[in-house]
Amino acid sequence: MNQFYSLRVKSVQEQTRDAIAISFEVDGDNQSRFRFKPGQHLTLKHQHEGEELRRCYSICSREGHEDLTIAVKRIHDGRFSNWVNDHLKPGDVLEVMPPQGVFFQQAEKLGGARYLGFAAGSGITPLLSIVKTLLASQPDASFTLVYGNRSWGQTMFADELADLKDAYPTRFQFVCIFSREQGESDILNGRLDEAKIRALLEHKLLSADVDHCFACGPEEMMNAVEGVLPEYGLARERVHTERFNTGPARPLSAEQRASRSQGEVSIILDGREMQIEVRPEDDSILDAALNAGADLPYACKGGVCATCKCKVVEGEVDMALNYSLEQDELDAGYVLSCQARPRNGVVRISFDD
Numbered sequence: 001m002n003q004f005y006s007l008r009v010k011s012v013q014e015q016t017r018d019a020i021a022i023s024f025e026v027d028g029d030n031q032s033r034f035r036f037k038p039g040q041h042l043t044l045k046h047q048h049e050g051e052e053l054r055r056c057y058s059i060c061s062r063e064g065h066e067d068l069t070i071a072v073k074r075i076h077d078g079r080f081s082n083w084v085n086d087h088l089k090p091g092d093v094l095e096v097m098p099p100q101g102v103f104f105q106q107a108e109k110l111g112g113a114r115y116l117g118f119a120a121g122s123g124i125t126p127l128l129s130i131v132k133t134l135l136a137s138q139p140d141a142s143f144t145l146v147y148g149n150r151s152w153g154q155t156m157f158a159d160e161l162a163d164l165k166d167a168y169p170t171r172f173q174f175v176c177i178f179s180r181e182q183g184e185s186d187i188l189n190g191r192l193d194e195a196k197i198r199a200l201l202e203h204k205l206l207s208a209d210v211d212h213c214f215a216c217g218p219e220e221m222m223n224a225v226e227g228v229l230p231e232y233g234l235a236r237e238r239v240h241t242e243r244f245n246t247g248p249a250r251p252l253s254a255e256q257r258a259s260r261s262q263g264e265v266s267i268i269l270d271g272r273e274m275q276i277e278v279r280p281e282d283d284s285i286l287d288a289a290l291n292a293g294a295d296l297p298y299a300c301k302g303g304v305c306a307t308c309k310c311k312v313v314e315g316e317v318d319m320a321l322n323y324s325l326e327q328d329e330l331d332a333g334y335v336l337s338c339q340a341r342p343r344n345g346v347v348r349i350s351f352d353d
């Protein structure tokens with residue numbers, strides 16, 4: 001499960017001045033390995049100035065019908081995002097982990113036909129996959145997508161989204177919000193924040209009377225969607241969010257570090273079991289295991305991607321952050337090893353469950 005596979009880049013398309021879409025050639029055994037659900041992401045591995053970088057990118061293709069495609073937007077001073085935007089070309093090979101993530105899983109389980117989505121900037125990628133897949137596979141599905149950007153020129157997948165509007169004129173509503181360009185009306189100008197979401201709902205440009213809402217974008221927008229939609233009647237479990245980052249981690253003081261729990265942890269991976277010691281200076285079970293030479297799956301180390309998910313089969317752990325596991329997964333004993341520390345006594349975790 002912690003394996004990377006070499007995928008050849010089939011095409012690199014410029015999306016905006018700051019973002020490219022990358023499509024991969026997927027053949028042979030990789031066809032089944034890289035089968036994906038809408039809303040899932042790929043983890044890419046890259047050596048950058050002697051350091052191994054792992055980065056997640058959401059798949060933006062329609063399930064089962066299009067080339068496996070991701071899109072990468074430059075982040076100021078970002079190591080990987082700038083490298084791919086500057087250097088990647090068709091024929092290059094990237095190391096890629098098979099699709100992961102559960103952004104769409106809960107909605108699929110609960111079912112429905114009326115959908116609402118909020119995206120900002122590169123947060124469009126998982127939404128695009130979900131929108132295309134639902135509209136094509138569910139003839140009764142309707143989707144309202146609210147997409148915030150600085151301007152039309154900075155809008156990723158602008159042409160594709162406009163084409164979707166033409167292809168599904170009665171089922172796809174596309175609302176663009178621009179912060180640095182005058183839109184069709186005042187309400188469509190500004191940032192996609194809490195005030196804007198409330199205004200769109202109050203002016204009946206949006207309805208919370210939907211079966212599911214999906215959101216992917218900056219923290220401020222996600223918090224607003226999670227807070228406001230339930231106020232307008234949509235059950236919290238029907239508001240699904242995908243986070244790309246959680247901002248820089250707050251450094252701990254020496255006392256805070258010293259007072260952290262410690263203990264022995266047994267790790268089951270690929271049918272084998274190894275013992276490690278988690279000390280106060282280790283940030284998590286994952287960190288302690290990597291320091292001890294274990295090859296465990298991980299990507300963001302920030303509690304957002306769930307690549308490091310494992311099951312606690314004995315004992316108890318505490319998690320610092322969790323932006324990716326659903327309540328039913330927590331109830332079943334799943335945790336994020338990048339955020340977990342042993343509480344006390346013996347702890348056994350399994351990556352094979």
Ligand SMILES: Cc1cc2nc3c(=O)[nH]c(=O)nc-3n(C[C@H](O)[C@H](O)[C@H](O)COP(=O)(O)OP(=O)(O)OC[C@H]3O[C@@H](n4cnc5c(N)ncnc54)[C@H](O)[C@@H]3O)c2cc1C
Pocket residue numbers: 041053055056057058059070071072073074075076077078079080081082122125126243244245247248300304305
């Ligand atoms: C599940 C998941 C899916 C993702 N999907 C996409 C996607 O489809 N397209 C895409 O472009 N990115 C996506 N990301 C973000 C991506 O993984 C990287 O974090 C991003 O490309 C920056 O990497 P970097 O190496 O260029 O920046 P780094 O060198 O890691 O960071 C440079 C600076 O930017 C800050 N930073 C890092 N990431 C972000 C961010 N997303 N927003 C604002 N500041 C940031 C860091 O705190 C640091 O200060 C996704 C992340 C996750 C967890």
Ligand code: FES
Pocket residue numbers: 297298299300301302303304305306307308309324336337338339
């Ligand atoms: S490595 Fe991303 S949640 Fe743990």
